[in-house]
Amino acid sequence: MNNNQNKYDIIIIGSGPAGYTAGIYASRAGYNTLIISGVLQGGQLMNTTSVENYPGFPDGILGSDLMSNMLQQCKNMGTKIINDEVSSVDFKQTPLIINVGDKKYSTRSIIICTGATPKKLGLSSEEFFSAKGVSYCATCDGAFFRNLELAVVGGGDSAMEEAIFLTKFASRVHVIHRRNKLRASKIMQERAMLNTKIEFHFNKNVIEITGTNKVKHIILQNTETYEKQTLDVEGIFIAIGHVPNTQLFKNQIELDENGYIILKNKTKTNIDGVFAAGDVHDHIYRQAITAAGFGCMAAIDVDKYLTELE
Numbered sequence: 001m002n003n004n005q006n007k008y009d010i011i012i013i014g015s016g017p018a019g020y021t022a023g024i025y026a027s028r029a030g031y032n033t034l035i036i037s038g039v040l041q042g043g044q045l046m047n048t049t050s051v052e053n054y055p056g057f058p059d060g061i062l063g064s065d066l067m068s069n070m071l072q073q074c075k076n077m078g079t080k081i082i083n084d085e086v087s088s089v090d091f092k093q094t095p096l097i098i099n100v101g102d103k104k105y106s107t108r109s110i111i112i113c114t115g116a117t118p119k120k121l122g123l124s125s126e127e128f129f130s131a132k133g134v135s136y137c138a139t140c141d142g143a144f145f146r147n148l149e150l151a152v153v154g155g156g157d158s159a160m161e162e163a164i165f166l167t168k169f170a171s172r173v174h175v176i177h178r179r180n181k182l183r184a185s186k187i188m189q190e191r192a193m194l195n196t197k198i199e200f201h202f203n204k205n206v207i208e209i210t211g212t213n214k215v216k217h218i219i220l221q222n223t224e225t226y227e228k229q230t231l232d233v234e235g236i237f238i239a240i241g242h243v244p245n246t247q248l249f250k251n252q253i254e255l256d257e258n259g260y261i262i263l264k265n266k267t268k269t270n271i272d273g274v275f276a277a278g279d280v281h282d283h284i285y286r287q288a289i290t291a292a293g294f295g296c297m298a299a300i301d302v303d304k305y306l307t308e309l310e
C-alpha cells in the first residue's frame, strides 16, 4: 500500500438522493464512510425547481435545498465528503481500490450511486429553456402545466408514460416521434392512443424551441418532406431515454446491454463488496424517493456484508 492511501469501510460514489441516504445510514451505523461526490454535488435534482412529491415537505422544497439538507445530514452523521471525480476503479483486488486523480483510496465495500443522465436532443435552445419549459421528468414538473398545451418527444415506453401522466394536467399533449412506428410496448401504445388528450405527430423531429423567458413554441420538421411546422406549447418533455453513468465500471462489474448495473441479490452486484443504488440500476422508477430508498437498502446490505466478514 502506498503512503497516500486512505482506508475506509464504505466508499459511496455519487451524491444524489441514493448516495446521500446511503451515507447517512452507513455513518450512523458507525462505519468509516466516504462519499466521493463528483464535482457537481447533488445530482439531477440540482437542475429542478420545486420538488412537490418528496414526503415531508408539504409546501414543496427546491431541489437544490433538498440536496444541501441531505449533504448537511451526512456531515452531521460524520460522513467524509470529497468533492471530486473518480478517475478509475479496480474491483479485481481486495481491498477494493478507487483512484481520484493521483490519490488512491482503499475500501472494504463500495456503493455505486452515480445515477443516470437523461438523453438530450442536442439543441442549444434545449439548454437555454432548461427548467423554463424544457423538462426531463413529468412526475417532477407536470403539475406546473395545468390546463396548458405540452409536447412530449419520444416513441418509447417512457414517452407514452410521460404523455399519459401529463394528460392529468395539460389541456393537450402532443407526442412527437421521429419515425412512423412507436417503439413502446403494445399495451402502452394502446393506452396512449385511446387517450383523447394525446395527439401524435409521426415522422417529425423537434429542430428548435422558441420563446422569450419561457417556452412558447416548438418547430417540427417532417423527416420525409422536410416541411416545417410550428406548434404552440408551454412545455416540452424530452423522453428519449437515459444513459446510466457507468462508464467507469465497464470491465469491472456486470452491466446490461443498455449499461445499467445488474443486481444479483438485493443491492449486490456480481462483485463481492460492490453494491449499487438508485438510477444507475433502476430504469423503471427513477424518483428521488425511490433512489433514497435504494440508498438506505444498500447501506443496510453493506452492514450485513461487513458484519459477516468479521
Ligand code: NAP
Binding pocket: 119, 120, 121, 153, 154, 155, 156, 157, 158, 159, 161, 178, 179, 182, 183, 184, 239, 240, 241, 242, 283, 284
Ligand atoms: P427507449 O425505449 O430507448 O425509447 C427511446 C425513444 O426515444 C425511441 O422511440 C427513440 O426513437 C426516441 N429517440 C431516441 N433518441 C432520439 C433523438 N435524438 N431524437 C428523437 N427521438 C429519439 O427509452 P425509454 O422509453 O426511456 O425506455 C427505456 C427502457 O425502460 C425500456 O426498456 C422500456 O421498456 C423501459 N420502461 C418501461 C416502462 C413501463 O413498463 N411502464 C416505463 C418506462 C420505461 P426510435 O424509436 O426511432 O429509436
